[in-house]
Amino acid sequence: MFKIAIIEEIHKEGIKLLENNNKFEYEIIRDTSVENLKKKLPDFDGCTLRVSKLTADILAECKKLKIISRHGVGYDNVDLDHLKKNNITLSITATANAAAVSEHVMYMILNLTKAKMAFDLEVRSGNFKKNIKNIESFELMDKEILISGFGRIGKSLIKKCLGFDMKVKVFDPFVTESEVIKYGGIKVNSFDEGLKTLDFLSIHMPLNLETKNLINYKRLKTMKKNSIIINTARGGIINENDLNKALNEDLIFGAGIDVFENEPPEKNNPLLSNEKIIMSPHTSALTNECKIRMAKEAINNIIDFFENKVNNSMIVKL
């Protein structure tokens, strides 16, 4: 029997796959404190992982662990060096997330451009059209969006943007021009040049040393005043203080933020009180449908791994 730790609850459709397989037993670990993970995890052969951090310190205790199955696609919460040195496999739910996240980007763009919050308040407060001359709304048609990071989510997003008759530019040094053209986009080779002309920026690259604080005050100053930034990738790619400053100085128009440098954000995080931002609590992939897809894929990756038939596209090359 392989013992599987489910770190943080996942959808029961995923759990059922383990219950229906007599080679596995599982336990749900809800207390994700470092002390508890250090105490519990050494017993397990594999685990699922949502947003909790698995540091080298915790992993050092886990001598039996063979696979960490991320419920999601980002893996900046795991110590990759430790996995590499100790031959621990890391899998992701590669096919589960893109549709939900790219829909969330469109939701944020539409919400901001159609002045959802302000118009809604006008009706509810009885003002109806009284203040509408002070509320601006915009079209997406013919506007330029720069998709930064053209992987699974970027490729799902481009179809939606083209459906709205937007002009799509793509920045991703690791994707060829012909691939971008195939999807109907225009490849941009310089991020800084791309920033100067866009109306919308949507971020879809990983957080790493290169992308940390990529969007800073210096770059925000080069953007058009009507620009809107959407970040559903990872907090830390945008410098939050700089974004807040740029919005307050009207350097850009608005932002949609699903991810924060620290989650949950501290109470004094300036973004929380900035009305030019629409926020969600890292939930762009948490639609009902996507929760089921992620839970099933995370568990199937574990089962497939122990049955030696795991699909390579689910495995992170370390």
Ligand SMILES: NC(=O)c1ccc[n+]([C@@H]2O[C@H](COP(=O)([O-])OP(=O)(O)OC[C@H]3O[C@@H](n4cnc5c(N)ncnc54)[C@H](O)[C@@H]3O)[C@@H](O)[C@H]2O)c1
């Ligand atoms: N908010 C959420 O709930 C949520 C859900 C899923 C994924 N994510 C995040 O979304 C991001 C994208 O996910 P994905 O599944 O599309 O990943 P992916 O690996 O399929 O694509 C990432 C792309 O970024 C590109 N890239 C890497 N470094 C880059 C750089 N410096 N500049 C530009 N492009 C670069 C890669 O070439 C790749 O094409 C990740 O950060 C992931 O953590 C967030």
